[in-house]
Amino acid sequence: MQQKRKDLKRCMKRLDALQKELVKHRTCKRLKMCINQLRELQREVERRQPCRTGYPVSESLKLSHPIKLCEYTISFSQLDNCGRELLEDALNARCFAYAPYSNFKVGAAFRSKEGRVFTGCNVENVALTPGCCAERTAMLKGISEGCRVFNAGAVVAYHPSGYTTPCGVCRQFIIEFAKLDIPIYIAQAPESSAPIPLFEDDAEVLVTSIYHLLPHSFSVY
Template sequence: MNNKKFIDCTKQFSELDSAVCELILTAISARKFAYVPYSNFPVGAALRTKCGKVFSGCNVENAAFTPGACAERTAICKAISEGYKEFESCAVVAYQKDTLTPPCGVCRQFLIEFAVEDFPVYVARAEDPPSDVLCTSVYNLLPNGFRCYK
């Protein structure tokens, strides 16, 4: 993974380009399908592949907790299962009144597994329309993450 390529910043949704807005809105739509009977905390994610295809996912909980799947991992697994392994951007949305919700540690490691190079990650509240968006990157979320290079 190349070194830090993106600078963390917060932007207004209205300042973002249309491709980023589409990715965030796709994540918001995916969040509606979340299965969260235990935490009642729905999360949505969307990833854009290098060829422009978008895959979305939501979190899916389980009574045993450990076998649950986060939205980011669901989206990645959907893409991988259809033959896509290179990503250019990711959006993650959840709703907490006073803060943004970035990917958990497991999802950060999962993202970096498929990051041939650093790519942007956009974190927003699931609002209509979203307001503040954290613009960060895979590397910024998990600097020096574990990688098995070939």
């Protein structure tokens, strides 16, 4: 009887071992199936990827490719005199913005080729379309006095999330009177309503350019 009990224990151990082997086999089989499915999905994703063949835009003869100025950020205190002057003039012009409907005030300043600075603010209208952006207000003042080329500009507004760059219409308008790429200084206006607004020395300024803002402008030339 004792021998039979020993034989039974050995059989039970063999059954346990076989059961473990069977579980391992099933696990390996499931793992192989998952790997095959993943490979199929990877092949499908690669097949659906857009074709990367083509030619660089710079090689096209149908597009103009003017040299772009560098685009970077810098503190207000490290700006050159041109940038600081334009930003301060734009900030002062912003005080006169007429924005009773959006309460979003913008100031702009543009320097002509002759060295004259023209400022402007946004002017809203209850009918919406008769309104004018600050950038066009400033440039229209210069154009009406005979200036046809501008070599730098600045735009100032307060938005809690960051910079406010010119709208699409203003970008096309600016490029009309810029024979080459010109720097555009963008800064966040101080939130305070002080009578004489000022930029802090460490205020961050985006120095971009009209060709960066509108790389492929409309032209009939």
